[in-house]
Amino acid sequence: MEDCLAKKMEITVSEAEKRTGRNAMNIQETYTAYLIETRAVESQTEGQCAPVESLWRRYSEFELLRNYLSVTYPHIVVPPLPEKRADFVWHKLSADNMDPDFVERRRIGLENFLLRVASHPVLCQDKIFYAFLMQEGGWKEMVNETGFHLKADSRLKALNATFRVKNPDKRFTELKHYSDELQSVISHLLRVRARVADRLYGVYKVHGNYGRVFSEWSAIEKEMGDGLQSAGHHMDVYAASIDDILEEEEHYADQLKEYLFYAEALRAVCRKHELMQYDLEMAAQDLTSKKQQCEELATGTVRTFSLKGMTSKLFGQETPEQREAKIKVLEEQIQEGEEQLKSKNLEGRDFVKSAWADIERFKEQKNHDLKEALISYAVMQISMCKKGIQVWTNAKECFSKM
Amino acid sequence: TSLTEVNSFSPSVPISPSSMINQYKFEDGPELRDLFITVDDPESHITAIETFITYRVVTKTTRGEFDSSEYEVRRRYQDFHWLKSKLEEAHPTLIIPPLPEKFIMKGMVERFSDEFIETRRKALHKFLNRIADHPTLTFNEDFKIFLTAQAWELSSHKKQGPGLLSRMGQTVRAVASSVRGAVRNRPEMFTEMSNYMETFSQKINLLDKIAHRIYKEERDYCNELKEYGPIHTLWSASEEDTAESLKGIASCIDRCCRATEKRMAGLSEHLLPILHEYVLYSEILMGVLKRRDQIQGELDSKVDALANKKTEKDLFLEEIGKLEDKVERASNALKADWDRWKQNMQWDMRSAFTNVAENNLRYYEE
Numbered sequence: 001m002e003d004c005l006a007k008k009m010e011i012t013v014s015e016a017e018k019r020t021g022r023n024a025m026n027i028q029e030t031y032t033a034y035l036i037e038t039r040a041v042e043s044q045t046e047g048q049c050a051p052v053e054s055l056w057r058r059y060s061e062f063e064l065l066r067n068y069l070s071v072t073y074p075h076i077v078v079p080p081l082p083e084k085r086a087d088f089v090w091h092k093l094s095a096d097n098m099d100p101d102f103v104e105r106r107r108i109g110l111e112n113f114l115l116r117v118a119s120h121p122v123l124c125q126d127k128i129f130y131a132f133l134m135q136e137g138g139w140k141e142m143v144n145e146t147g148f149h150l151k152a153d154s155r156l157k158a159l160n161a162t163f164r165v166k167n168p169d170k171r172f173t174e175l176k177h178y179s180d181e182l183q184s185v186i187s188h189l190l191r192v193r194a195r196v197a198d199r200l201y202g203v204y205k206v207h208g209n210y211g212r213v214f215s216e217w218s219a220i221e222k223e224m225g226d227g228l229q230s231a232g233h234h235m236d237v238y239a240a241s242i243d244d245i246l247e248e249e250e251h252y253a254d255q256l257k258e259y260l261f262y263a264e265a266l267r268a269v270c271r272k273h274e275l276m277q278y279d280l281e282m283a284a285q286d287l288t289s290k291k292q293q294c295e296e297l298a299t300g301t302v303r304t305f306s307l308k309g310m311t312s313k314l315f316g317q318e319t320p321e322q323r324e325a326k327i328k329v330l331e332e333q334i335q336e337g338e339e340q341l342k343s344k345n346l347e348g349r350d351f352v353k354s355a356w357a358d359i360e361r362f363k364e365q366k367n368h369d370l371k372e373a374l375i376s377y378a379v380m381q382i383s384m385c386k387k388g389i390q391v392w393t394n395a396k397e398c399f400s401k402m
Numbered sequence: 403t404s405l406t407e408v409n410s411f412s413p414s415v416p417i418s419p420s421s422m423i424n425q426y427k428f429e430d431g432p433e434l435r436d437l438f439i440t441v442d443d444p445e446s447h448i449t450a451i452e453t454f455i456t457y458r459v460v461t462k463t464t465r466g467e468f469d470s471s472e473y474e475v476r477r478r479y480q481d482f483h484w485l486k487s488k489l490e491e492a493h494p495t496l497i498i499p500p501l502p503e504k505f506i507m508k509g510m511v512e513r514f515s516d517e518f519i520e521t522r523r524k525a526l527h528k529f530l531n532r533i534a535d536h537p538t539l540t541f542n543e544d545f546k547i548f549l550t551a552q553a554w555e556l557s558s559h560k561k562q563g564p565g566l567l568s569r570m571g572q573t574v575r576a577v578a579s580s581v582r583g584a585v586r587n588r589p590e591m592f593t594e595m596s597n598y599m600e601t602f603s604q605k606i607n608l609l610d611k612i613a614h615r616i617y618k619e620e621r622d623y624c625n626e627l628k629e630y631g632p633i634h635t636l637w638s639a640s641e642e643d644t645a646e647s648l649k650g651i652a653s654c655i656d657r658c659c660r661a662t663e664k665r666m667a668g669l670s671e672h673l674l675p676i677l678h679e680y681v682l683y684s685e686i687l688m689g690v691l692k693r694r695d696q697i698q699g700e701l702d703s704k705v706d707a708l709a710n711k712k713t714e715k716d717l718f719l720e721e722i723g724k725l726e727d728k729v730e731r732a733s734n735a736l737k738a739d740w741d742r743w744k745q746n747m748q749w750d751m752r753s754a755f756t757n758v759a760e761n762n763l764r765y766y767e768e
Contacts, residue, residue: 178640181640182640185633185636185637185640186637188633189630189633189634189637192626192629192630192633193630195626196623196626196627196630199619199622199623199626200623202619202622202623203616203619203620203623206612206615206616206619207616209608209612209615210609210612213605213608213609213612216601216605217601217602217605217609219601220598220601220602220605367641367643367644370641370644370647371643371644371647374644374647374648374651375647377651378651378654381654
């Protein structure tokens with residue numbers, strides 16, 4: 001992370017605000033805007049704080065930025081955005097986009113996205129990205145002017161390439177399998193985690209009923225009354241503790257979700273490779289067939305069946321002049337084709353090299369992040385158990401005084 | 403609290419000196435018990451008409467009035483039910499321990515499933531032991547016969563005693579007197595008890611439901627954990643660097659699952675049966691209070707009759723005197739037993755919930 005933007009500048013997404021406005025179709029809509037604050041790090045001398053610059057962006061602008069980056073740097077595993085809609089919800093969470101908890105988690109996700117881009121050795125140098133952070137007005141036009149839309153490959157083309165490519169680099173095929181597996185295992189994990197959270201919530205909350213009944217019961221008891229009452233209080237504490245515990249777990253889930261979406265980014269790089277490879281194979285095939293045609297015309301032998309051959313047999317041969325002209329055209333095309341093939345080959349090799357470098361970087365990042373996430377999850381569980389021990393030790397004391 | 407209070411409230415309970423001594427012994431602790439009963443070994447019997455289960459009842463005793471020191475008999479649920487009715491007849495205002503129910507309404511438990519049989523066996527064991535621990539009931543003659551008689555002896559003994567008709571007569575009178583409305587001269591103490599019982603019954607039923615609900619939620623949680631763990635193992639197969647950590651988490655989740663199962667077992671072995679027993683107890687206690695009221699009702703009506711009839715005064719007075727005694731005895735017996743019951747209840751609840759707390763501690767420590 002040598003000369004990354006992240007080192008030179010503090011970036012935060014500090015606030016979220018509900019807004020109403022008119023959209024492209026002139027229809028009134030409500031959306032959330034996020035405040036991006038940046039502050040240069042270098043110019044911070046002792047006691048002197050650099051000024052904070054800020055501007056507001058909405059989610060669709062983040063999306064535009066990411067699309068631009070994906071198209072412009074197809075060999076990079078571009079960091080994913082937090083989810084558009086709340087997924088993997090469990091009972092208590094709402095699936096509403098306007099829900100304050102959802103907005104809060106999205107704010108954190110967006111900040112994370114910006115930090116990831118800013119720490120990427122290649123992406124952080126992009127001018128559009130810089131403008132996204134610094135220039136409020138006219139940014140959208142700037143992006144559109146780059147004409148990146150035109151560079152984008154159609155999904156159909158990509159799909160076609162996936163099925164028809166003959167010799168893709170083995171590493172990319174493996175990587176694609178890996179990203180499929182990663183996606184399926186993480187989404188399964190998140191689904192079950194949501195169910196586990198639901199059940200755990202149930203266990204804790206029902207204990208709250210104990211608190212209520214104990215308290216009511218203690219009213220009619222003389223000797224047992226105090227013990228019951230205080231035990232009931234601890235049951236209430238126990239039941240309430242689950243809310244904080246599960247909120248923390250949501251952050252863990254979000255960390256996993258990021259890598260779920262990263263799997264899609266990985267697949268995108270693989271697809272690009274397949275596309276380029278397919279293009280290459282098609283160009284090579286085209287070249288070979290043209291060369292063959294040329295040879296046939298020159299030598300007059302028909303090696304392969306062709307409609308042209310048949311028609312000329314039926315309707316008479318062409319004149320030598322016509323043949324000469326054809327050969328000339330083909331020879332030109334062949335030369336063009338060979339040059340194109342050479343450059344495509346070069347492009348392909350460059351792509352593979354730079355893509356693979358980024359993939360290695362990504363792998364290291366992923367291993368590091370996942371390990372940290374798993375450790376923090378374990379720490380969360382331990383803290384949950386410690387709380388449980390405390391509550392039940394207190395409760396036990398109360399019970400023994402009954 | 404125990405001993406002195408019991409004795410001060412029941413001055414006219416006819417206790418024989420020997421049973422007084424025994425009473426002391428019981429309250430002091432199980433080491434001084436002289437009657438040990440176990441209920442085990444359920445066996446199923448299939449006849450042409452029906453299928454039923456018998457349980458083995460083993461009694462060990464050092465008491466003089468028993469001919470031998472060890473007995474082993476086989477009893478079925480019907481026999482326990484008979485014993486309970488006889489005890490209720492003989493001591494209408496004492497608190498007879500609850501029997502497990504005849505059928506289970508909710509839940510898909512089949513009549514002869516292993517779980518059902520085991521739960522019932524434990525409850526029957528508790529039933530007999532509670533009777534054995536009771537200062538008065540333990541010397542009941544029918545109880546002794548229940549523990550010692552061979553099957554045919556028991557059947558022939560059962561056939562004796564007030565017939566069906568007279569028992570029906572008692573029930574009719576009981577219904578009639580309860581229809582007559584609330585008792586007028588009920589001592590304050592019993593009204594308090596009645597109010598207490600109403601609230602207690604409500605609360606204990608709620609606790610029973612809550613405990614069952616917790617059990618169910620824990621079971622569902624455990625089931626989800628069973629799916630949650632293996633996913634991590636699956637994931638570790640695709641990873642290199644993080645594989646170890648993932649496998650570690652998977653094994654921790656498995657341990658959580660097993661710890662949860664232990665917690666559930668603790669609930670079902672200790673808390674749930676006790677809560678259930680006290681749910682039944684609350685019904686029994688309400689019944690006992692009613693019966694005391696009935697007896698008092700009889701007394702009151704006779705007193706009223708006396709006020710109206712000037713003749714045959716002496717006869718009436720004698721009857722009234724007897725009834726007054728009866729009422730007093732019944733009330734005292736009830737009061738004594740009540741105190742004892744409350745103590746036991748306290749102790750039971752305390753130990754049950756402490757047990758739950760300990761189980762939870764163990765769970766979290768694991």
